[in-house]
Amino acid sequence: MSAVVALRRTRQPAPQPARLALLGTGGVGSAFVARYARLRANGTALPEVAWICNARTQVAGTDDLSAALTQARAAPRRHGGFPPWAEGESPRPGDIVVDATASETVADWHPEWLARGIHVVTANKLGTGGDLGRAQAIADAARQAGSRYGDSATVGAGLPLLRSLRALGEGGDRIHSIEGVLSGSLAWLFGQFDGSRPFSALLREAQASGYTEPDPRIDLSGEDVRRKLLILSRAAGFAVSGHEVVVESLMPAGPAAADAADVDVGWETLDALLAARHAAAVAAGRRLCFVGRFDADAGSQVGLRALPAGHPLCAGRGTDNRVVIHSDRYRDRPLVIQGPGAGTEVTAAALLDDVLSIAHR
Incomplete structure (x- = not known):
């Protein structure tokens, strides 16, 4: 077997581009979508939004994220069952989950995503500001998997604290x-x-x-x-x-x-x-x-x-x-x-700063 053939057989597939998954369609999530659209219009390179999700539904990302946001917000309430982000399409390693919620349930997923090589960017203070065991699990998962945890929006809305x-x-x-x-x-x-x-x-x-x-x-x-x-x-x-x-x-x-x-x-x-x-x-x-x-x-x-x-x-x-x-x-x-240190606009800006830091690493 020639060296060229051996090299071809052992060559790893090219990594897939990172995608964004936005969880939360309230004030911060809506401001995130609006700022994302403005940055893209100004030529900023950002990962594509694969889907937008809330406690009611998961909507595939489109060129018109505002329409997807409206669709998600208009979805009927769910009663029981798994959350939409657990039932629908899942993020893959290298993707970025943006948590614009204040949900304890979503915060519980942070260590799981990080352990799977999925980056997490969050304004949700319950991840590292809630249970100490969860905060330690987040740090351990990120360290072991090499994933990133962007939390600058949790305190000070992006101030360098x-x-x-x-x-x-x-x-x-x-x-x-x-x-x-x-x-x-x-x-x-x-x-x-x-x-x-x-x-x-x-x-x-x-x-x-x-x-x-x-x-x-x-x-x-x-x-x-x-x-x-x-x-x-x-x-x-x-x-x-x-x-x-x-x-x-x-x-x-x-x-x-x-x-x-x-x-x-x-x-x-x-x-x-x-x-x-x-x-x-x-x-x-x-x-x-x-x-x-x-x-x-x-x-x-x-x-x-x-x-x-x-x-x-x-x-x-x-x-x-x-x-x-x-x-x-x-x-x-x-x-x-x-x-x-308050307001949906500055919080959304902090989230996108962390997204850009991870995407352009």
Whole structure:
């Protein structure tokens, strides 16, 4: 047998081009489709969208992704059975799953996809901000299979928070504390809350503007900030469990116990309480901020704090996230990272940044 024939027989098939699978057709998924279309129209090379999926259906990608999105959103609700992404066409190794949901079920699939060599790009905080075992399974699967996990949209909507923390650790630095205004919605709310308008009115405005989670109780309960703080502390190399984070909730009893459809009726019970806390903060020359703090020695806390006006976390505006990192390198003067941290547009942009990073690797 000639060397040429042997070479032909052992030659591996050419790798197939990566495809995208978008899971989630809500605000972030819709913004992702719109931004994807704009980038493609401007000549940016992006993988083809193979399908768009939600909890109701899976729709094949077409040249008209807007129509596919509309079709998926109009599908009837399912009752029982496997989710559509488990029953329909499956991604293959090298494909990129984009998780634009807030689904625990979808987050459970992250380690499975990664272990099969499928990359995952996500805005879903439940992957690495939920159960510690799942977060560790995600890291293990990505490392063993060589797949990529793009999670920059989970905290700070693409701000260089996670990669900065990971780079510090890889460079031998030791993180002492991470403290931040991590909720764009709560940053906006307490930035606007000056006593002239009821807090409940501002909350409804933030919800209408798309700043809050679809269920604003996740913001007010501190759960959104808790998840983000877990993601940051775990990225810094600390295996923090969710129960280790002490959370001060702002949730009134009525909305906390209400069905999702009735949750809007009880926000007024917050008005007097927060007006009193605002007045006390102003009298002391302080400003209210909803803060998540991880300390390697003192533990983790989430809650409303009255901070001195000169505190680094008080300098943000609008929906800005602002994070202060103390480490061996940044012991006396901390590293401060700030930028927009809420909204479907910036979150979709962060997702596509991670897609491009993986596709052009």
